[in-house]
Amino acid sequence: MDTYYHPKDLGHFPDMGKEAPELWQKFLEWYTAVFKEGALTEREKALIALAVAHTVQCPYCIDAYSTACLEKGSTPEQMTEAVHVAAAIRGGSSLVHGVQMRNHVEKLSM
Amino acid sequence: MGLVTLLNSKSPLADSAAQRATLDALPIDASFARAVASAGHAPLRTRGVEVLQVNVGKRCNQACHHCHVDAGPDRTEVMPDAVVDACLAFLERSGIATLDITGGAPELHPRFKDLVVCARAAGRHVMDRCNLTITQLPNYADLPEFLARHQVEVVASLPSFAARQTDAQRGEGVFEQSIAALRRFNQLGYGVEGSGLILNLVTNPVGAFLPAGQAALERDWKRELARRFGISFNRLYTITNMPISRFLEFLEASGNLQAYMEKLVGAFNPATVDGLMCRSTLSVGWDGRLYDCDFNQMIDLGVESGAPQTIFDASVQGLTGRRIAVGRHCFGCTAGAGSSCGGTIAG
Numbered sequence: 206m207d208t209y210y211h212p213k214d215l216g217h218f219p220d221m222g223k224e225a226p227e228l229w230q231k232f233l234e235w236y237t238a239v240f241k242e243g244a245l246t247e248r249e250k251a252l253i254a255l256a257v258a259h260t261v262q263c264p265y266c267i268d269a270y271s272t273a274c275l276e277k278g279s280t281p282e283q284m285t286e287a288v289h290v291a292a293a294i295r296g297g298s299s300l301v302h303g304v305q306m307r308n309h310v311e312k313l314s315m
Numbered sequence: 316m317g318l319v320t321l322l323n324s325k326s327p328l329a330d331s332a333a334q335r336a337t338l339d340a341l342p343i344d345a346s347f348a349r350a351v352a353s354a355g356h357a358p359l360r361t362r363g364v365e366v367l368q369v370n371v372g373k374r375c376n377q378a379c380h381h382c383h384v385d386a387g388p389d390r391t392e393v394m395p396d397a398v399v400d401a402c403l404a405f406l407e408r409s410g411i412a413t414l415d416i417t418g419g420a421p422e423l424h425p426r427f428k429d430l431v432v433c434a435r436a437a438g439r440h441v442m443d444r445c446n447l448t449i450t451q452l453p454n455y456a457d458l459p460e461f462l463a464r465h466q467v468e469v470v471a472s473l474p475s476f477a478a479r480q481t482d483a484q485r486g487e488g489v490f491e492q493s494i495a496a497l498r499r500f501n502q503l504g505y506g507v508e509g510s511g512l513i514l515n516l517v518t519n520p521v522g523a524f525l526p527a528g529q530a531a532l533e534r535d536w537k538r539e540l541a542r543r544f545g546i547s548f549n550r551l552y553t554i555t556n557m558p559i560s561r562f563l564e565f566l567e568a569s570g571n572l573q574a575y576m577e578k579l580v581g582a583f584n585p586a587t588v589d590g591l592m593c594r595s596t597l598s599v600g601w602d603g604r605l606y607d608c609d610f611n612q613m614i615d616l617g618v619e620s621g622a623p624q625t626i627f628d629a630s631v632q633g634l635t636g637r638r639i640a641v642g643r644h645c646f647g648c649t650a651g652a653g654s655s656c657g658g659t660i661a662g
Contacts, residue, residue, distance in 0.1 A: 242531070246531055246535075247528065247531060248527070248531060248532075248535065272524055275520065275522065275524045276520075276524050276525050276526070276527055277527050277528070277531070278526075278527030278528075278531065278532040278535055280475060280476075280477045280479075280480060281479070281480070282477060282479070
């Protein structure tokens, strides 16, 4: 079945460098540096990436960072908690916009 | 526990030739001999014998899903007395500094304590590859005290500091028993700074992925085992699962075999080749046959034909510089930071 997302397409990510090799190189260097151990460990950064992947709903990133989290030593429990953090922020973000709704309703109402 | 071995479930993969054929049949452009040649080892040879690793048999009180030995309670292969004696005699005459005892659960062997006592009396460093739960069996409750008395290094298997992952790999209830065993080892001074009693942990990934970086993971494990259970240990060794035996069966059944092999091959790290354990280890099978490593032993890849074939005619001179038997499974030891019985090889 044809779909917009194909798991094998992740392997073709470097093809994005074909038309703009300098930009691709800059992206790769920056990306690699971001995930190196710094004030945060590589494991912690992979957990953040996993949570963000769920927020941006990128199936490639979810596959890639599920593997990365396991290979950095996170447990499925820790990964699940990270996804809950993403979900809580998404849910909370919707809910907090209710204040805007309330403000607007208040302005219009008697 | 209570899992079935490949042999007794009559799996085709119980046959070591079938395991090798399965790996060789994968559509991957990969030759380990070619890979190590690119790292300056054409062919790969041993540099000596620094560790005598003796596999005393396939009997085990557990039957872990990833076991490369296909060990279990239903296995009957046990090293005969004559082979045990030959191992000790070789250790004595060779001057090899370290005896590494493995299995199965090596402590189930009736001569286990003999092996330890004789090797220690000869001044050798002795390592026991312990599954931890063996110490919780009534007849083996004195093992930790025995090991401590003889200052044996304990290398204990624990895939995760979480119960679910440990039990998923090693069997229901293993985690709880492992924690009880680790607490007992700690009480005796094992893993406690300044005691001189070494307790190292070994973790294999619980699935078709590579192990985490050893140094970072060790920091996490020390923190988590102390926080959750008050347990301390010396070093954490991360070991890659080899695509043989029961882990190979898991890879096939779960549809991960091709991708896992591609991952191992793609992660080949030339910097690991110098430190490969096969270059300095001699592995002895339960029947006395010699191998370059415990993995080769399990797929029946013996030492090269010109070298001594059994422990009865072993000599360090005859085994040094021998050509190492290699296959596609060997990519498991060279992936990423590399893997050995002592954990990471490079970095």
